[in-house]
Amino acid sequence: xxxxxxxxxxxxxxxxxxxxxxxxxxxxxxxxxxxxxxxxxxxxxxxxxxxxxxxxxxxxxxxxxxxxxxxxxxxxxxxxxxxxxxxxxxxxxxxxxxxxxxxxxxxxxxxxxx
Amino acid sequence: xxxxxxxxxxxxxxxxxxxxxxxxxxxxxxxxxxxxxxxxxxxxxxxxxxxxxxxxxxxxxxxxxxxxxxxxxxxxxxxxxxxxxxxxxxxxxxxxxxxxxxxxxxxxxxx
Numbered sequence: 750x751x752x753x754x755x756x757x758x759x760x761x762x763x764x765x766x767x768x769x770x771x772x773x774x775x776x777x778x779x780x781x782x783x784x785x786x787x788x789x790x791x792x793x794x795x796x797x798x799x800x801x802x803x804x805x806x807x808x809x810x811x812x813x814x815x816x817x818x819x820x821x822x823x824x825x826x827x828x829x830x831x832x833x834x835x836x837x838x839x840x841x842x843x844x845x846x847x848x849x850x851x852x853x854x855x856x857x858x859x860x861x862x863x
Numbered sequence: 864x865x866x867x868x869x870x871x872x873x874x875x876x877x878x879x880x881x882x883x884x885x886x887x888x889x890x891x892x893x894x895x896x897x898x899x900x901x902x903x904x905x906x907x908x909x910x911x912x913x914x915x916x917x918x919x920x921x922x923x924x925x926x927x928x929x930x931x932x933x934x935x936x937x938x939x940x941x942x943x944x945x946x947x948x949x950x951x952x953x954x955x956x957x958x959x960x961x962x963x964x965x966x967x968x969x970x971x972x973x974x
Contacts, residue, residue, distance in 0.1 A: 753906075780960055791867075791952060791966040792907070799960050807961070839906055843960075851897065852962055854906030 751775055755840050755855035762830045762862045770825040770858050772840030780843045781823040782807075782852070783815060785836040792839065798823055830862045865890045869953045869965035876943055877973050884938040884968045886927075886953035894955040896920075896929050896936040901950040901967070910938075910951070948972045 756771045772781065779800045784792040794807030798817040812834060814826045827834060837859050841852040870885040888894065895914045899907040911920035916931035925940045936953060953965040 782960075782962075784964075789966055791964040793964075794961060797960055805960075841906075850956075851909040851912065852899075852907070854908065856904070856906045 753840055753842055753853050753855035755838075755858050757858060758856070759859050760861070762827075762860065764831060764862060766830050767826070767828050768830065769827075770838055770840075770860075772823045772825070772855060773821050774840075774842045774853075775821065776842060776844065776853065777820070778842040778844045778853070779820070781817065782841040782843070783813075783823070783825045784839045784841060785809065786839060786857075787836050795825065795838075830860075832862045834860065835862045836860060865894070865955060865957060865963050867953050867955055867963055867965035869951075869968055871966070871968070872950075873969040873971055875971045875973065878945055879942045880972075882938070882940040882943045882947075882970070884951055884953075884970070886936045886938065886965060888934050888936065888953070888955050890934075890955055890957055892957050894957045896927070897954040897956070897962070898925070898927055898936070898938050899952045899954060899964075901952065903949075907952060943970070943972045945972045945974050 753774045782797040783795040793809050796815040798804045801820045816824045837857050840855040866889045897912045898910040900910045901907045911922040913920040913929035919928045927938045950967045950969045952967045956962045
């Protein structure tokens with residue numbers, strides 16, 4: 750029972766390079782999220798997908814794109830990486846839209862952009 | 864807009880000391896409130912939650928009470944252990960799909 754799986758765990762990019770962060774869940778959850786974690790700023794929402802086939806911007810979407818490939822998978826793409834995108838990225842899921850439902854998190858991707 | 868403010872860390876305590884981490888919020892409607900914990904190298908996991916005013920969430924000796932009159936949800940534990948060393952995040956969810964997090968408070972517990 751893997752839960753939420755993120756790949757890769759670590760990545761180093763040069764400025765201008767592109768890459769895709771992968772997230773897959775086996776919990777049959779409808780909503781999926783991408784957050785970034787920066788020191789002193791907590792977690793900030795980049796994009797989310799309320800259900801298969803829909804995506805919406807969060808608090809800090811600039812420089813990112815997402816794809817909800819199917820119910821299981823939600824990928825985050827950096828088209829032209831910048832040093833400001835150095836961060837730890839977390840994928841999360843939620844089983845229902847009720848406000849009392851918790852989030853389930855993956856173990857994170859540590860990204861450095863040089 | 865909705866927001867969560869929690870005390871800055873790091874907080875350093877000796878084993879068996881009393882812990883309080885303050886959290887206040889601003890929200891429209893009737894949010895649910897959460898504390899998540901992050902251990903080194905891991906993702907966040909739910910510690911406890913409360914879904915309406917005056918509810919008390921509790922887990923593993925930690926407690927927090929949803930105070931609507933003071934818009935607060937302070938985390939407390941009577942006797943911390945070294946294994947409680949982690950980063951603690953206060954969060955809220957209102958109607959819709961988004962959860963808002965505080966900046967996190969790092970706790971160090973010394974033996």
